[in-house]
Amino acid sequence: MSEIHGPSLETFVPDDLTLPQFILDSSHPLRPIRPSHVPWFIEDAGGRGIGHEEIRARTYGLANGLSLRFRVKENDLVVIFSPNHIDYATAIWATHRLGAVVSCANPASNTKELLYQLKMVNASLIIAHPSSLHTALDAAHAAGLPSERVITFDESNQMSVDALVQQGLQSEPNFVERRLRKGEAKTKVAFLSFSSGTTGKPKAVAISHFAPIVNVIQMAEHQKVNKNYAPLEEQRYRSGDVVAGVLPFFHIYGLVVLIHFMTFCGISIVAIPKFNFTNFLDSITRHRINHLLLVPPQIVLFCKHPAVKNYNLNGIKHLLCGAAPLAAPLVNQLVKVMPNAQIGQGYGMTESAATITMFSVDEKLGVPGSAGRLMPGVVAKVVKDDGTLARFNEQGELQVKIPSVALGYLNNDEATKETFVDGWLRTGDEVIIREDHELFIVDRLKEIMKVKGFQVAPAELEGCLLDHPDVSDTCVVPIPDSYSGELPMAFVVLHPNAVKRIALDSAEVGRVKASITKHVADNKIAYKHLAGGVEFLDAIPKNPSGKLLRRVLRDQARDLVQLKSKL
Incomplete structure (x- = not known):
C-alpha cells in the first residue's frame, strides 16, 4: 500500500487571521448564517445564553x-x-x-x-x-x-x-x-496545549492560529456543512441545533471540535462544568440537546446505566465519539438507546490540532469499530516495524501529513524530532486501513502487550469485556510472566446488579470472575485469554478527556503480582 490521500481540500483557508478574527469577525462559504436569536453559549444551570x-x-x-x-x-x-x-x-x-x-x-x-x-x-x-x-x-x-x-x-x-x-x-x-501578515497565522502560536501524559510526563504542544482554523474548515468540508446535500431535517449540522458542552474545554477535542467547530456551524453549546451522568441526562432534556460529543466511558454509561431507561433520547440526532477507540459491540448497544441518532467515531490528537479522521456524513452509522476516513487535505501511510509500508489490512504505525499539524514541542527538540519527521506526524497509534479507506485504531504502540511473541491490543479485549452483562467498565493491562513474557489482566468495575448478588452471597465473587474469564475465552484466541486474572475496582482511573490511565493500573497490577508471590 502506498500513501493514502484523503479528498483534496477545495475551500479557501485564510492564513492572515487570528482565531477570534476568524470566528468572531469573518464569514466563510461553509459557514451557515446563525439566526440572531440563537445563542453561542448557554449556561447549563441557569439557562442564560450569550x-x-x-x-x-x-x-x-x-x-x-x-x-x-x-x-x-x-x-x-x-x-x-x-x-x-x-x-x-x-x-x-x-x-x-x-x-x-x-x-x-x-x-x-x-x-x-x-x-x-x-x-x-x-x-x-x-x-x-x-x-x-x-x-x-x-x-x-x-x-x-x-x-x-x-x-x-x-x-x-x-x-x-x-x-x-x-x-x-x-x-x-x-x-x-x-492583522497578521500573509502566512503569519501558520507560525504565530495560539496555544501551548499539553499532551495527555498517559504514557509519560506531559509535553507542551505549540499550536498555531492557522491549525484550528484549517481543521475547522476541513471538518466543515468533510461534513458538508452549509451544503444542501439532503433535506434540512436530515442534515447533520444545522444552525440552531444544540450540543452538550461536556467535553473538557481544555482538551484538544473540546477546544477545537466543540468550541470552534460547533460555533462555526451555528450550533449552541451548553457549557457543562462537571460531568455527572444523571445530571447530564437532565441537561439533555432541559436544553433539548440533539448533538453529543463524547468519549467511550460516557458511551458505556449510556449502554449500561440503569437511569437511562427513565429518559427519552429519541431527540438525539448526532453522536460523535473520540479520544479513544470505541468497540463495535458498544456501537450496537448504543443504537438501541438512541435509535434516531447518526452515530460514529472521529480520531485525532493534540499534535494534529485536532481531527484526522471522521465518519462520513453520507452514512447514518459509521462502520462499527472504524474511526472514519481521512479529512480533506490529509495524507496517510501505515509503517510496519521494519520500516516498510503496510498493505491494506496490515497493522502498522499511522503517520500523516496534515495542514493543521502542530509546530512542535516547547523546549523539547528531541521529542519534536522523534514525532515530526520530514513533514510526517508520527501518531504512535497502531492502525489498519482497509481498501475502502476506513481506518481502525488497534491501540497505542506503547500499550500493545506481547504474549508469547504475539501482539495483544488491550482495547480489543476491553471491547469484548464490555459486552459482558456484569461489566460496567474495564481496563486491561499486562503483567510480567516468566514464560509468556506478559499476560493480560483485566480490572473490572461491576454492574450494580452483580454488586448486589455478591453482597448477598460472597461465593458469587468467584462465579462472576469465572464467567468474565470464560466470556473472553469463548470469543478470543488462546493467547488473548485473561491468563493474568480479573480484579474488581470501584472505578477505572481516567484523565478528563476519557483516556484510560493505563499506567496507573499497570503499576497496581505489578504490585499485586509481587504481593501474591510473597504469600
Whole structure:
C-alpha cells in the first residue's frame, strides 16, 4: 500500500487571521448564517445564553481590561485553569486579541502539576475558577507569580473576569489589535496545549492560529456543512441545533471540535462544568440537546446505566465519539438507546490540532469499530516495524501529513524530532486501513502487550469485556510472566446488579470472575485469554478527556503480582 490521500481540500483557508478574527469577525462559504436569536453559549444551570454581539463585546472588554490592568501584550502567556464555563471561550479570544498565547490547564491538576505547567510555559497570568482558586494561588506563589495576577471567572476575593470586562468596556481602548501578515497565522502560536501524559510526563504542544482554523474548515468540508446535500431535517449540522458542552474545554477535542467547530456551524453549546451522568441526562432534556460529543466511558454509561431507561433520547440526532477507540459491540448497544441518532467515531490528537479522521456524513452509522476516513487535505501511510509500508489490512504505525499539524514541542527538540519527521506526524497509534479507506485504531504502540511473541491490543479485549452483562467498565493491562513474557489482566468495575448478588452471597465473587474469564475465552484466541486474572475496582482511573490511565493500573497490577508471590 502506498500513501493514502484523503479528498483534496477545495475551500479557501485564510492564513492572515487570528482565531477570534476568524470566528468572531469573518464569514466563510461553509459557514451557515446563525439566526440572531440563537445563542453561542448557554449556561447549563441557569439557562442564560450569550449571543454574537454580547460575546464580541465581552471579548473586547476583557482584552481591554487585561491590557489596562495587567499590561498583557504580544506573546505573553495566559493559563486558563477552570472547568467548562460560559466565559471560557471569551477568555481565549480576548487573550488572542492582544496577540498573547493561551495554555489551558486541567482543572483537576494538583498544585505540583499546575506548577509544572506554569513554569514550562512561563505564565504571566492565571484565569481560574473559584473551585480551583486555592490550587491556583498555591501554584502561582511557588512559581513566583504575584497573587493579584490570578483572576477568576466568577466572583471571589480575587479580581473577576466580569469586573475586567466592565472596566474594559467603560475605558478608552488601550491596545491595537493587529492583522497578521500573509502566512503569519501558520507560525504565530495560539496555544501551548499539553499532551495527555498517559504514557509519560506531559509535553507542551505549540499550536498555531492557522491549525484550528484549517481543521475547522476541513471538518466543515468533510461534513458538508452549509451544503444542501439532503433535506434540512436530515442534515447533520444545522444552525440552531444544540450540543452538550461536556467535553473538557481544555482538551484538544473540546477546544477545537466543540468550541470552534460547533460555533462555526451555528450550533449552541451548553457549557457543562462537571460531568455527572444523571445530571447530564437532565441537561439533555432541559436544553433539548440533539448533538453529543463524547468519549467511550460516557458511551458505556449510556449502554449500561440503569437511569437511562427513565429518559427519552429519541431527540438525539448526532453522536460523535473520540479520544479513544470505541468497540463495535458498544456501537450496537448504543443504537438501541438512541435509535434516531447518526452515530460514529472521529480520531485525532493534540499534535494534529485536532481531527484526522471522521465518519462520513453520507452514512447514518459509521462502520462499527472504524474511526472514519481521512479529512480533506490529509495524507496517510501505515509503517510496519521494519520500516516498510503496510498493505491494506496490515497493522502498522499511522503517520500523516496534515495542514493543521502542530509546530512542535516547547523546549523539547528531541521529542519534536522523534514525532515530526520530514513533514510526517508520527501518531504512535497502531492502525489498519482497509481498501475502502476506513481506518481502525488497534491501540497505542506503547500499550500493545506481547504474549508469547504475539501482539495483544488491550482495547480489543476491553471491547469484548464490555459486552459482558456484569461489566460496567474495564481496563486491561499486562503483567510480567516468566514464560509468556506478559499476560493480560483485566480490572473490572461491576454492574450494580452483580454488586448486589455478591453482597448477598460472597461465593458469587468467584462465579462472576469465572464467567468474565470464560466470556473472553469463548470469543478470543488462546493467547488473548485473561491468563493474568480479573480484579474488581470501584472505578477505572481516567484523565478528563476519557483516556484510560493505563499506567496507573499497570503499576497496581505489578504490585499485586509481587504481593501474591510473597504469600
